[in-house]
Amino acid sequence: MPEGIEAEMYRRAALRAIGRSVSQVWVDARCGDPASMSALVGATVIDARRHGKVVVLDTERMSVGMHFAMTGRLIVDGDAPIAELAYGARRDDPAWDRWVMTFADGGVLRVNDPRRWSRYVADPIVGEVGVDLYSPAAAIADALNVVGRRRALKSVLLDQTVVAGIGNLIADEVASAAEVAPRTPIGDVDIGVVARAIEATVHLLDRQGGSHTGDLGPVRRHAGAVCPIDGAELAHDTVAGRSTYWCPQHQGGT
Ligand SMILES: [Zn+2]
Structure with a gap:
């Protein structure tokens, strides 16, 4: 943040x-x-x-x-x-x-x-970072399609040279919206689904007032918190070096 x-x-x-x-x-x-x-x-x-x-x-x-x-x-x-x-x-x-x-x-x-x-x-040079997070899903999909296929989804989402502007909270919301576990290799996910999840999540969180307003926001980032979609207990671990929450029920994964 x-x-x-x-x-x-x-x-x-x-x-x-x-x-x-x-x-x-x-x-x-x-x-x-x-x-x-x-x-x-x-x-x-x-x-x-x-x-x-x-x-x-x-x-x-x-x-x-x-x-x-x-x-x-x-x-x-x-x-x-x-x-x-x-x-x-x-x-x-x-x-x-x-x-x-x-x-x-x-x-x-x-x-x-x-x-x-x-x-x-x-006089900053901003052209060296990736496609902006508010870009249309098609442009985001183009950026995701050239990433090494074995990299974890969360690592790719946090990489500012791929999509610029996604931080730790938005990354977790995107993985939840795409119904993919954060450690899933990007080569195993449907790029179109992830790109559309980024577009939808960014606009939703913008309307709601910020990156902290999602399903996996700070109010649920603690032991014993449950998924607001299905009531399953959220999983928590360090993924791509960052504290990560996800729902094993609708996202799967360990
Ligand atoms: Zn869930």
Whole structure:
């Protein structure tokens, strides 16, 4: 967290910056190079884009890429699109601000990040990551079809060079929606089913308010939790290096 869905919510919030002139930029030097951002002062924001988990703010002089890591929240003019992240802090302490961009009209776009892992990069290159998670199922299927067939589904879903923007929670929701166990080799699954599950899951979680709102969200990530679809006890293990939950009843697998 945040995953690509939260980044998309941040991008939509950042659209409010378009057409506004930047009067001041401050970045925590542990998260970005302050000198590289100086050209932003006096520039006007012309677009807010996103690819995967990265939001890119464009001005007519330069762009800045924002990586939110585990706990970064974007706040524009005091409004946060997500009140709290599933694993994040519940407070908005100014001491946790890592990026503060003030506009000539007095408004502010900032990123509050208690853990300090967010990153700010001048003129980022985002073309090196995979197809975006909001892409149509056909484009996602094309990306999945060229992956090594013996790799586990969960590992493929988390690989940002295949589909950019899927994190740990979305990956588990996709496996559940596709009715496939997370360790299943990608060569043994129907790629079309998985691609359509990604498309449907991303839009569902977006509508519901974030990657934490699914069937296998944080409220069920504990021992003894049951599947909301069929009532079976959920399985839990580390898969592809990440804490993973799935339903042995409708997904199968060990
Ligand atoms: Zn189930």
